[in-house]
Amino acid sequence: xxxxxxxxxxxxxxxxxxxxxxxxxxxxSDEPTPAGGDAGAIIKVNGSEPENxxxxxxxxxxxxxxxxxxxxxxxxxxxxxxxxxxxxxxxxTVDDANTITVKLKEGQKFSNDEAVTADSFIKAWNYGALKxxxxxxxxxxxxxxxxxxxxxxxxxxLTKVDDTTFTIxxxxxxxADFVQRLGYSAYYPLPEVAFEDPAAFGENPIGNGPxxxxxxxxxxxxxxxxxxxxxxxxxxxxxKNGGLDIVFYANLDGAYADLQSGNLDVLDAIPTSAxxxxxxxxxxxxxxQPAAIFQSFTIPESLAHFSGxxxxxxxxxxxxxxxxxxxxxxIFNGTRTPASDFSSPVIGGWSDSLEGADVLKxxxxxxxxxxxxxxxxSPWSGTFQIAYNSDGGHQAWVDATTNSIKNTLGIxxxxxxxxxxxxxxxxxxxxxxxxxxxxxxxxxxxxxYNFLAPLYGTGASxxxxxxxxxxxxxxxxxxxxxxxxxxxxxxxxxxxxxxLKDLPAIPLWYSNVNGGYADTVxxxxxxxxxxxxYYQITKS
Amino acid sequence: xxxxxxxxxxxxxxxxxxxxxxxxxxxxxxPGNPILALFGDKTPSQSVIDALEAQYHLNExxxxxYFYYITGIFQGDLGNTFSGQxxxxxxxxxxPVTGRLAVMAIAIEFSLAIIIGTISALRKGKIFDNVALVxxxxxxxxxxxxxxxxxxxFLALQFGWFKPTVGGNNNWGDLWLPALxxxxxxxxxxxxxxxxxxxxxxxxxxxxxxxxxxLPRRRVIxxxxxxxxxxxxxxxxATNFGVLLVGATVTEAIFNVPGVGNTLFQATLRHxxxxxxxxxxxxxxxxxxxxxxxDLLYGLLDPRIRYVK
Numbered sequence: 001x002x003x004x005x006x007x008x009x010x011x012x013x014x015x016x017x018x019x020x021x022x023x024x025x026x027x028x029s030d031e032p033t034p035a036g037g038d039a040g041a042i043i044k045v046n047g048s049e050p051e052n053x054x055x056x057x058x059x060x061x062x063x064x065x066x067x068x069x070x071x072x073x074x075x076x077x078x079x080x081x082x083x084x085x086x087x088x089x090x091x092x093t094v095d096d097a098n099t100i101t102v103k104l105k106e107g108q109k110f111s112n113d114e115a116v117t118a119d120s121f122i123k124a125w126n127y128g129a130l131k132x133x134x135x136x137x138x139x140x141x142x143x144x145x146x147x148x149x150x151x152x153x154x155x156x157x158l159t160k161v162d163d164t165t166f167t168i169x170x171x172x173x174x175x176a177d178f179v180q181r182l183g184y185s186a187y188y189p190l191p192e193v194a195f196e197d198p199a200a201f202g203e204n205p206i207g208n209g210p211x212x213x214x215x216x217x218x219x220x221x222x223x224x225x226x227x228x229x230x231x232x233x234x235x236x237x238x239x240k241n242g243g244l245d246i247v248f249y250a251n252l253d254g255a256y257a258d259l260q261s262g263n264l265d266v267l268d269a270i271p272t273s274a275x276x277x278x279x280x281x282x283x284x285x286x287x288x289q290p291a292a293i294f295q296s297f298t299i300p301e302s303l304a305h306f307s308g309x310x311x312x313x314x315x316x317x318x319x320x321x322x323x324x325x326x327x328x329x330x331i332f333n334g335t336r337t338p339a340s341d342f343s344s345p346v347i348g349g350w351s352d353s354l355e356g357a358d359v360l361k362x363x364x365x366x367x368x369x370x371x372x373x374x375x376x377x378s379p380w381s382g383t384f385q386i387a388y389n390s391d392g393g394h395q396a397w398v399d400a401t402t403n404s405i406k407n408t409l410g411i412x413x414x415x416x417x418x419x420x421x422x423x424x425x426x427x428x429x430x431x432x433x434x435x436x437x438x439x440x441x442x443x444x445x446x447x448x449y450n451f452l453a454p455l456y457g458t459g460a461s462x463x464x465x466x467x468x469x470x471x472x473x474x475x476x477x478x479x480x481x482x483x484x485x486x487x488x489x490x491x492x493x494x495x496x497x498x499x500l501k502d503l504p505a506i507p508l509w510y511s512n513v514n515g516g517y518a519d520t521v522x523x524x525x526x527x528x529x530x531x532x533x534y535y536q537i538t539k540s
Numbered sequence: 541x542x543x544x545x546x547x548x549x550x551x552x553x554x555x556x557x558x559x560x561x562x563x564x565x566x567x568x569x570x571p572g573n574p575i576l577a578l579f580g581d582k583t584p585s586q587s588v589i590d591a592l593e594a595q596y597h598l599n600e601x602x603x604x605x606y607f608y609y610i611t612g613i614f615q616g617d618l619g620n621t622f623s624g625q626x627x628x629x630x631x632x633x634x635x636p637v638t639g640r641l642a643v644m645a646i647a648i649e650f651s652l653a654i655i656i657g658t659i660s661a662l663r664k665g666k667i668f669d670n671v672a673l674v675x676x677x678x679x680x681x682x683x684x685x686x687x688x689x690x691x692x693x694f695l696a697l698q699f700g701w702f703k704p705t706v707g708g709n710n711n712w713g714d715l716w717l718p719a720l721x722x723x724x725x726x727x728x729x730x731x732x733x734x735x736x737x738x739x740x741x742x743x744x745x746x747x748x749x750x751x752x753x754x755l756p757r758r759r760v761i762x763x764x765x766x767x768x769x770x771x772x773x774x775x776x777x778a779t780n781f782g783v784l785l786v787g788a789t790v791t792e793a794i795f796n797v798p799g800v801g802n803t804l805f806q807a808t809l810r811h812x813x814x815x816x817x818x819x820x821x822x823x824x825x826x827x828x829x830x831x832x833x834x835d836l837l838y839g840l841l842d843p844r845i846r847y848v849k
Contacts, residue, residue, distance in 0.1 A: 049806070051578060053624050060579065134591030136584065149587045199624060221625055221633065222798045222806075223708040247707055247796075250806060254796045257692055257704030391809070422811055423572030429583055440581050454582070462583045 037538025040242035042228075043521060045266040045534065046255045047246035049222050053202020056188035057128025057135040065185060066531050067246060070227055071207035072188035073235055075102060075121070082292075082346055082446030082528030084183055087235045088116055088208070090164075092182065097173035097481040104164040109232045110191040111212040118166040120189035122158045127195060128186060129155050137186035139461060143178060145169045174480035176488055180447040208232070210239045210535045224248055239535045240523070265521045265539065266532055270514035272393055276333045282516040290337055290345040291530040292443040293511035294451060297386050297401075298465040298504065299436040305380060313374035315503035318384070319359050320367035321408035327400045328509050335514050339507035342496050343451040346528050347443065349489040356500035360507055364408045371409050383412040387437035389424040390417040394438055401508070428464050439464060439505055446528045448492040449480055456504055467504035548832045552825060559824045560817055561606060567813045568602035574811035578622070596622070596813070609814060619814030621807065627818045630803060635822070637710045638788055638799035641719055644712070645784060646777070648723025649730055653773065656727075657734025658766065664739060672731070679728035684787045688721045688794040695720075705796035718795040722787050726780050733776050737769040744768075771841055778834045785823050 050064030059068045075089035086092065090103045108116035127133060129141035131152050141147050145157030157169035170178060181187070189208065194201045204216055210233050213219065214226035228243035247264065249255040252271035258264040260281065270278045279286045299306050305314060324338035337345065339360055340352035351357075374380070386402055388394040398415035406413040416435050418424040427433040441462075443450045453476050454460050458468040472495050479491030513530035523536045575592045576583075593599040597608050612619055618627035660669040679687070695717060696704035702717040741747060742765060750760045789801035796802070800819055807815035 049623065051623050051810075060582075131587050132591070134588050134595070136579065136588065138588055139585055149585050202624070220708060220798075221623075221630065222803060249705070249796050250793045250802050251796070253689070254692070254705040254794060257697055261697055261700065261704050263703055263705070419571060420577075420809075421572075422570075422574050422577035425576040425579075425581075426572040429573075429576055442580075461585065462581065464583070 037240065037522060037540050039240065041539035042243045042245055043241050043265050043534065043537050043539055044245045044247060046264060046268060047248050049248045053199060054205040055198060055202045056185045057137045059185055060136045067225055068185045070211045070244060070534060071205060071209045071213065073209040073233060074188045075182045077237060078183045078446055078528055080525045080527055080533055082348065084180060085236055092179055094175045094179060097175050098170045100168040100175050100179060102166055102168065106164060108208060110206055110208045111230050111232055112191060112206045114191045116189055116208050117163045118160045120191065122160060122166060123195065124188065124190035125158060126155050140184065140186035143170045143172045143174055145171045176482050177447060177449045177480040181445045184445050210237045211244060214243065222248055237535045240538050244534055259516060259518060262518055264518065266517045266524055266537065268515040268530060268532055275335055275514065278514065278516060285517050285519065287515040287526055288335060288512050289526060291511050291513040292344045292346050292446060292528055293440065294339065294342065294344055295440045295508045295511060296505040297436050297508065298439045300465045301467060305378060310374045310377040312502065313370045315506065316359055317367045317370035317374065317409060318405060319503060319506045320363045321405045322401055323362040323404050324360065324509060325362065327397055331396045331400050335512045336509040337512060338509050342499055342507055343448050344443065344510050347446050347448055347451065349448040349492055351493060354493060354500060355497045359500055367408050380411060383414060385414055385416040385435035387416040387418060387424060387433060387435045389421040391420045398438065448489065452476060452492060452495060456499060465504045469498060469502060472498045552828050555824060555828055556821060560821050563817045563820045564606045564609065564813065565602060567811065567816050568605065570811055605813065609817065618818040621815045622810055622812050627815055631818065631822060634798060634800045634803050637797060638801060640712060641715050641722065641788060641797060641799060642784055644715055644719035645722035645726065648719060649726040652723065652727045653730035653734050657731040658738050660735045661738035661742065676728035676731050679724055684725045685790050685794060687725055688791050691717060691721050692794065707796055710797060718791045718797055722784060722791055725787055726784060730773050730776060730780065734769060734773050737772050738765060741765045741769045767841060771838065774834055774837055774841065778831050781830045782827055785827065
């Protein structure tokens, strides 16, 4: 999702970078690095200018997200494997499918010495949910009692018990999943001063996380933001370095050049121009691991020939006609992993052995057979097209995919380029699009539910293809209300098996996170959300 | 002369109104709702879309949006970016950076063009001339982004003479690499013009007269030849300035220079109406002013122009 916007910013130049850099791979020196680290060292990492003032409930993109995550601590955080670990919370208890009780640790403080109390959360959440505040993450509060999209209304489901205890009453029985979400930035607490002048606060935010702003004006717009260790923070993410300089880059080629010449310590994305060479450039310091990003193309239910039994046959045939292995190898240089379900390998509950997952394997004979069967119901006419935004580096794989379909099924298939991301999304949102279109999902929290409910649930916010299946909805609901993770996963697996039959979207591949670091730093671990765990990094 | 200057300055007003209206229309005509792009592949709720559209007047027809913009300008307010910063602040922060870059680039361009162009003309047909012409052809033919990537790769990464990107440090000394790229990309046309112009001037009667009067070469070339040869180069530099502004957008993005070009590049990607319009307008105004300055420079170089006015 937002990752695509980063690609978007760099892609115009990246293609040309490939021209200039092709074949000029430089060998980085791989000298061993001394152990231990300087606790006062500042780590230089890449970033992008936040799209909004730094307000947790209004930050939904990676540029601002990595800063907000560094300067705030929520009830819980996600560790390197994506497990949820209590941060400010002492305990989070599911009382029943609609009720959660939260107890906070004693003595937690914001960096201005204000205590972090139940009110810090209740007020912040109410601010984020209020319609007239138009916060980008408002929908994260929609399961709490009292939330309204139409009018300004208070979150009546939040009740303060005492200074360090509050309860959350949900309007939907999804407590088990709601607890999983609590590490997301929308749920961070805010100090009193935030509500006095939100705009000014967003420029110089005060948080309770492992880092704080180096001082007034530490955010130099379009240039960088300087963070230093916040000694008041005592949770599990305590910084092992002195601070972070997050440098904003307009394009990744420059950032990559800086990494190679030692001007940057950690880079969490690799420009397209260097994707073929970065592993040889950086050696052991190259990172290429699966990320929580799922990519697909969606065929709207309303498209001619794609509803009912005919539609099901055609969807299956299209999926079988795509050679995912070849495309991820040749087009993406192995920086994508062919999909085997609708989630991601870094998410608990991911599976490569779901019933019906064969539909994601390249099988020309079966594809032809199914397509012919569908033709018996109603003969195929016209062209099969996949719409994409041409500012996002998608042309290569769309062309390869439609070629694979064309060659297998013997039909006319091609890409349908849109000038930019905004125009594609407008057509998709307004339902005026007349072709299949590319879709992607980057999870907001490491939970299977997040890959399924917002995308394929009946009437869900990002259900761009208007898919609806009551049986699927029922399984999702029972998973979200389950009392154990295993029980929930079992429900989600069954739900995914329905998706593999109906194919509202054709799964393609999971994105890998590609990054690297300089030989000056150690302990660089990329988290489940593709952002390095900055607090663990040490510098010698 | 004063009336002339005043008239030229007054011309800036219709240029300003016309260009802002045109640019505003073009931004408005861009397909797609920029608010939706802010949410990635996720679809926000309608109420959030409505609220954000109202905040940036995106739900109004373009002429109303333009009206808000223009009234704002007369109150000294250029509007806000999507990230809530005032465009005034952004301009105040980025203009000096680009200004420094432009001054350095032009200085590099001129010194190279004048020195190499003159030597080439004086040694017409010799090895120096031929090599200089071939090299300049290379620079004319090469798009600026190719030059920028090559410079970044070789001069910064391989030889380590410069930092690959500029970033927060953008004092004079830090801008050398992008300035060199810009300077070299502009130098080729100026150098060729200079060369041609010097050759022309050398054949003029008054140069021959000067020599026959017994004036030494070191007096004839700088005073009689160069001063007269500079006129077409100066004229061309006005056009070159436009190229420089466009080039700065690309170069700043590649070298991560936090100047106007870089900001304009990002704002365009985000369809940020007020930011794009303000920045392009500033480009237009600078361009108009530079042309004015160059017209005045003619007068200094060629007294005939001064008196005809």
